[in-house]
Amino acid sequence: MNPILYIVIPCFNEEEVLDETARRILVLLDRMESEGLIAAGSRMLPVDDGSRDRTWQIIERLHAADPRVGGVKLAANSGHQNALLAGLLTASDKADIMVSIDADLQDDAEVIPDMVRKYHEGNDIVYGVRRSRQTDNWFKRTTATLFYRFMQALGAKTIYNHADYRLMSRRAVRQLANYRERNLFLRGLVPLLGYRSDVVYYDRARRFAGTSKYPLGKMLNFALDGITSFSIRPLRLLFHLGLFFILIALCILVWVLYKYITGDVVTGWSSLILSIWFVGGCVLTGLGITGEYVGKIYMEVKDRPRYNIELTLE
Ligand code: UDP
Ligand code: MG
Numbered sequence: 283m284n285p286i287l288y289i290v291i292p293c294f295n296e297e298e299v300l301d302e303t304a305r306r307i308l309v310l311l312d313r314m315e316s317e318g319l320i321a322a323g324s325r326m327l328p329v330d331d332g333s334r335d336r337t338w339q340i341i342e343r344l345h346a347a348d349p350r351v352g353g354v355k356l357a358a359n360s361g362h363q364n365a366l367l368a369g370l371l372t373a374s375d376k377a378d379i380m381v382s383i384d385a386d387l388q389d390d391a392e393v394i395p396d397m398v399r400k401y402h403e404g405n406d407i408v409y410g411v412r413r414s415r416q417t418d419n420w421f422k423r424t425t426a427t428l429f430y431r432f433m434q435a436l437g438a439k440t441i442y443n444h445a446d447y448r449l450m451s452r453r454a455v456r457q458l459a460n461y462r463e464r465n466l467f468l469r470g471l472v473p474l475l476g477y478r479s480d481v482v483y484y485d486r487a488r489r490f491a492g493t494s495k496y497p498l499g500k501m502l503n504f505a506l507d508g509i510t511s512f513s514i515r516p517l518r519l520l521f522h523l524g525l526f527f528i529l530i531a532l533c534i535l536v537w538v539l540y541k542y543i544t545g546d547v548v549t550g551w552s553s554l555i556l557s558i559w560f561v562g563g564c565v566l567t568g569l570g571i572t573g574e575y576v577g578k579i580y581m582e583v584k585d586r587p588r589y590n591i592e593l594t595l596e
Contacts (some may be wrong), residue, residue: 284321285378287314287398288352288411290369292362294331296385300340303387304328304351310391311350319398323376327352328385329369332359341563345595353595360589362496363466366446367458368589374455381449386492388417389447390484397449397482406454406477410447413483429505438512439483448472464581464588465511467504510574517575520568527561582595 284317289307293300307326314320330338330353341353354372356365366382372382379401381394389410397408415423426443446468450458454477461471473479496504510516534557538550 284318285398285401286376287324287327287454288373288377288380289394290366290373290380290382291326291328291435291513292365292369292382293333293337293385293508294319294359294362294365294495295330295333295335296337296492296495297333297335297340299386299455299490300328300337300344302490303385304344304348306387306391308348308350310394314395314398317395319395319402321378325350325352325377327354327373328366329354329372330356331362331365332356340596352594355592355594357590357592361466362446363468364589366468367466367499368591370450370455371459372591372594374452374459378452379449380452380455381447383447386489388487388489389445390487392460393484394449394483400480400482401449401451401514403480404478405480406451407472407475407479408449409444409472409479409481411441411481412443412445412486414485415443417486417488425505426499429508433470433512434510436509436513436515438470438508440508441471441473444469444481447484448489451477453477462585463511464584465507465578465585467508467511470508470512506574510578514575516571520571523568527564 289311290431291303291307296303306328311320311324311326315322315324322543328337328341328344328351338353338355341351341355344351347355354369356368370380370382379398381397383389383391383394389412393410397410400408415426418426430442434442450472454472454475456470457475457477458471461474490550
């Protein structure tokens with residue numbers, strides 16, 4: 283039997299793009315249905331992530347015009363990752379498979395049929411992977427590459443050049459819900475599920491309207507979350523650094539004793555003051571990193587709900 287597909291689209295102030303996005307997605311749904319890839323009842327599910335513009339009104343209008351447009355409205359802006367999870371979990375009540383894609387369709391929606399085909403071949407997860415980053419500027423390209431490399435080095439399983447454009451089966455989404463952390467970094471979690479997966483390649487386009495909802499600050503925070511949510515290696519590094527410092531201190535001690543024995547004692551004010559500052563700086567950095575984890579424990583222990591659905595359109 284053909285699967286019911288829900289296309290989940292997180293939207294934050296996307297009034298400029300939503301109409302065009304819905305038009306393209308609905309055409310795509312039609313085509314996949316007539317090609318026998320998906321069942322009737324497949325839909326698109328925009329999630330309004332507490333937008334301050336007319337995004338929700340547009341979703342309501344689209345829903346009234348076509349029952350294949352659903353809608354989830356979050357009561358407040360909860361961030362891309364949480365909005366995505368809210369959409370996926372809502373969709374998993376009805377859908378057999380879910381594709382998540384950004385509202386601006388920068389990730390080429392035309393490869394969704396390929397994703398569905400890979401699902402038919404027995405994959406539970408299909409990752410959309412960017413073939414090139416030519417449309418991103420130099421800065422975004424370099425920082426992104428550095429980030430993926432760094433994550434790899436820290437031992438977190440992420441798919442190179444894959445953002446949150448992917449297909450997941452219902453059981454994969456249900457299993458994802460069991461990862462009960464607040465600092466959501468979905469592209470790190472999904473590979474941990476361990477289900478059979480494959481990739482499809484696509485070219486990333488420019489945003490066709492509107493501006494990026496991911497300014498530099500948000501992007502950096504997201505990267506930092508990704509790193510500290512998935513790796514405790516920085517803590518271990520701190521430990522090793524500590525041992526190394528003790529070793530240096532022992533060497534200095536030997537040197538000082540030697541100087542003392544040879545009678546050459548009134549030296550080293552500058553080296554002393556330098557060491558104090560240097561070690562102090564290292565201790566502070568260490569405290570900062572530790573604090574990052576303590577902060578995370580604090581947030582997890584509170585076990586707050588990750589989102590709050592105000593209403594859904596059936
Ligand atoms: N988004 C969201 N909540 C936020 C920020 C962004 O739901 O707080 C959505 C946004 O509407 C878009 C997707 O996340 O569908 C990716 O954002 P954007 O395209 O602005 O990021 P970029 O492509 O520039 O990295
Ligand atoms: Mg975008």
